[in-house]
Amino acid sequence: MSAAAESVISFANVSRFYGEVLGINKVNLTIPPGVTSLVGPNGSGKTTLMNLMTGLIRPTQGEIKVLGISPYHPERLCKVVGYCAQFDSCPKGLTGYQFIYWFLRMHGLTPAECDRKTNTALERVSMTAAAGRPVGAYSKGMRQRVKLAQAIAHDPQVLVLDEPLNGLDPMARAETIALFREWGRNGRHVIVSSHILHEVDQISDQVILLSQGYVVAEGEIQGVRDEVKEQPMQILVRCNDPGGLAARLFQQDHMVEAKISRDRKGLLLRTTDADSFYLLLNRVILESGLEVESIAPADDDVNSVYQYLIGGEGGTL
Amino acid sequence: MDLWFRQIAAVLRLEMKKTFFSKRGWWIYCLAAGPVVITVLHWWVFEVRRVGGAFNHHLGDDSIIFASLFQFFYLRATIFFGCMGIFSNLFRGEMLEKTLHYYYLTPMRRELLVIGKYLSGLSVALVLFVGSTAAAFLTLARHFGPAWTDYLYHGPGMSQLGSYMLAAALGCVGYGAVFLMCGLFFRNPLIPAAVVFVWENLNPFLPTLLKKISVIFYLRSLCPVEVPVPPPFSVMVIDADPTPAWLAVPGLLVLSMILLAYTAMSARQTEINYGE
Numbered sequence: 001m002s003a004a005a006e007s008v009i010s011f012a013n014v015s016r017f018y019g020e021v022l023g024i025n026k027v028n029l030t031i032p033p034g035v036t037s038l039v040g041p042n043g044s045g046k047t048t049l050m051n052l053m054t055g056l057i058r059p060t061q062g063e064i065k066v067l068g069i070s071p072y073h074p075e076r077l078c079k080v081v082g083y084c085a086q087f088d089s090c091p092k093g094l095t096g097y098q099f100i101y102w103f104l105r106m107h108g109l110t111p112a113e114c115d116r117k118t119n120t121a122l123e124r125v126s127m128t129a130a131a132g133r134p135v136g137a138y139s140k141g142m143r144q145r146v147k148l149a150q151a152i153a154h155d156p157q158v159l160v161l162d163e164p165l166n167g168l169d170p171m172a173r174a175e176t177i178a179l180f181r182e183w184g185r186n187g188r189h190v191i192v193s194s195h196i197l198h199e200v201d202q203i204s205d206q207v208i209l210l211s212q213g214y215v216v217a218e219g220e221i222q223g224v225r226d227e228v229k230e231q232p233m234q235i236l237v238r239c240n241d242p243g244g245l246a247a248r249l250f251q252q253d254h255m256v257e258a259k260i261s262r263d264r265k266g267l268l269l270r271t272t273d274a275d276s277f278y279l280l281l282n283r284v285i286l287e288s289g290l291e292v293e294s295i296a297p298a299d300d301d302v303n304s305v306y307q308y309l310i311g312g313e314g315g316t317l
Numbered sequence: 318m319d320l321w322f323r324q325i326a327a328v329l330r331l332e333m334k335k336t337f338f339s340k341r342g343w344w345i346y347c348l349a350a351g352p353v354v355i356t357v358l359h360w361w362v363f364e365v366r367r368v369g370g371a372f373n374h375h376l377g378d379d380s381i382i383f384a385s386l387f388q389f390f391y392l393r394a395t396i397f398f399g400c401m402g403i404f405s406n407l408f409r410g411e412m413l414e415k416t417l418h419y420y421y422l423t424p425m426r427r428e429l430l431v432i433g434k435y436l437s438g439l440s441v442a443l444v445l446f447v448g449s450t451a452a453a454f455l456t457l458a459r460h461f462g463p464a465w466t467d468y469l470y471h472g473p474g475m476s477q478l479g480s481y482m483l484a485a486a487l488g489c490v491g492y493g494a495v496f497l498m499c500g501l502f503f504r505n506p507l508i509p510a511a512v513v514f515v516w517e518n519l520n521p522f523l524p525t526l527l528k529k530i531s532v533i534f535y536l537r538s539l540c541p542v543e544v545p546v547p548p549p550f551s552v553m554v555i556d557a558d559p560t561p562a563w564l565a566v567p568g569l570l571v572l573s574m575i576l577l578a579y580t581a582m583s584a585r586q587t588e589i590n591y592g593e
Contacts, residue, residue: 051589054422055421056418056421056422056588056589057588057589057590058588074421074422074424074425074426074427075424075425075426076424077424078422078423078424078425079424081422082422083418083422085418087415087416087418087591089414089415089416090416090419091331091335091411091414091416091419092335092339092414093334093335093339094334094335098334102327102330102331102334103331103419103420103423105323105324105327105330105331106324106327106328106331106420106423106424106425107324107423107424107425108320108323108324108327108424108425150419
């Protein structure tokens with residue numbers, strides 16, 4: 001097997017049906033290292049995709065490989081995969097420490113190794129102080145954190161997280177997001193599903209958009225946005241004379257719309273040809289001596305891409 | 318191999334920690350304590366009568382009483398339903414609590430998980446039901462005083478106790494394997510348990526060949542004292558030669574091993590579906 005195949009998660013023509021109900025259909029994906037977000041409305045197939053790559057369910061057809069390992073071999077797969085599932089449940093009668101420690105023991109590690117890894121994992125999610133308390137007595141946010149600790153305790157190369165920010169307070173959210181980014185930077189795979197699109201924007205190196213069991217788009221957010229040709233790009237220019245700028249730009253064919261903001265300092269432009277637009281804008285600025293404060297794309301975030309491709313309100317799905 | 322033992326030991330210890338003396342299993346402890354309470358009452362009543370001089374009771378009667386208690390209460394109720402409660406919950410309970418995926422996300426062979434869970438259930442069942450059998454046997458006839466001691470240490474008492482304990486232990490092994498399988502395959506294990514219960518209780522009336530496809534047939538063969546079947550049932554009972562112990566014990570163990578092996582292979586194919 002090639003080194004490239006051993007560094008990605010791949011789905012080849014994978015379908016999964018629950019009886020007659022479609023889970024996902026004919027999915028072809030290659031997920032490189034980094035943080036990848038799965039985005040889609042309820043029932044779009046996010047959890048199915050996650051359960052498939054962790055071996056909890058099996059595909060009806062197609063082949064899945066996680067770093068070159070088939071999910072049919074859990075004894076190999078689960079050494080490199082950690083999964084924080086959506087279920088808000090932990091085994092009863094155990095403390096936070098015992099919950100992590102005993103499942104580490106099933107990896108075949110020595111008691112000393114398990115103890116060290118348990119403490120490290122608890123520390124990473126700031127749960128050391130509550131480690132001796134029964135999981136049943138934890139708040140939802142604490143349970144979410146201890147589940148996360150359990151998923152990362154064996155130091156997996158692939159971390160799969162289904163709605164990992166649910167129930168976390170803002171401070172814990174920020175810490176957790178920082179943790180994901182750190183893991184992604186270290187060359188690991190972090191696969192996250194989230195309903196909160198602005199958080200997906202903060203976290204992700206790439207996104208996979210799902211709708212009704214199909215992959216609608218995949219890749220870096222900017223790249224996905226560029227592929228949506230039928231929707232004009234939106235660009236926000238803040239300058240000292242937005243009216244004058246609008247008049248000069250609007251002589252071009254590719255300009256579709258221009259809106260001046262209420263503070264009279266911003267101009268939101270829609271163009272069908274972003275490359276020509278930027279060339280033109282440079283020329284206009286040089287010729288007119290316009291004072292430009294900022295130029296930024298206004299719709300290359302997950303929210304906009306989601307609205308263009310899937311529809312709906314975006315924001316919090 | 319060393320890794321496998323460590324993984325099985327981890328499952329075993331975690332399950333023991335979770336299930337031993339859990340509140341959820343209170344009725345199983347009551348089932349195990351039930352026959353002991355009955356025998357203690359029996360001892361106490363006859364002790365009072367003995368002191369009062371109204372004692373017309375023989376040690377042989379108590380031997381028959383215990384044999385009946387063992388065959389009709391222990392084997393058909395205590396061990397049967399106790400094992401159902403313990404073993405069918407090992408997987409089904411995890412599914413209901415939505416925690417089975419934690420086990421399935423560890424890098425251990427699913428077959429080893431089945432073995433670990435089975436051994437943990439078996440440990441609990443053996444302690445409860447073999448312990449209860451021994452306690453009930455030793456308590457039942459204590460009112461006979463020295464005669465009872467003599468029966469135990471110089472008569473057939475200890476040998477009978479050994480046979481009952483062996484039958485109880487094999488009951489746990491056999492019913493444990495049956496109910497572990499039911500817990501993995503059925504969303505509601507009560508339905509297959511009811512079928513098994515009816516089958517096991519119809520055993521005396523079944524043809525000889527069919528009798529042998531049951532746990533109770535082999536266990537009854539191991540019981541040291543035969544219980545006479547009262548009329549009108551005695552007319553309907555089909556007699557079959559009891560299986561000798563040298564065949565009954567390995568026969569039951571092989572039957573249990575086959576069920577366990579099938580469960581273990583199926584666990585490998587099992588998907589996590591909590592019905593959502």
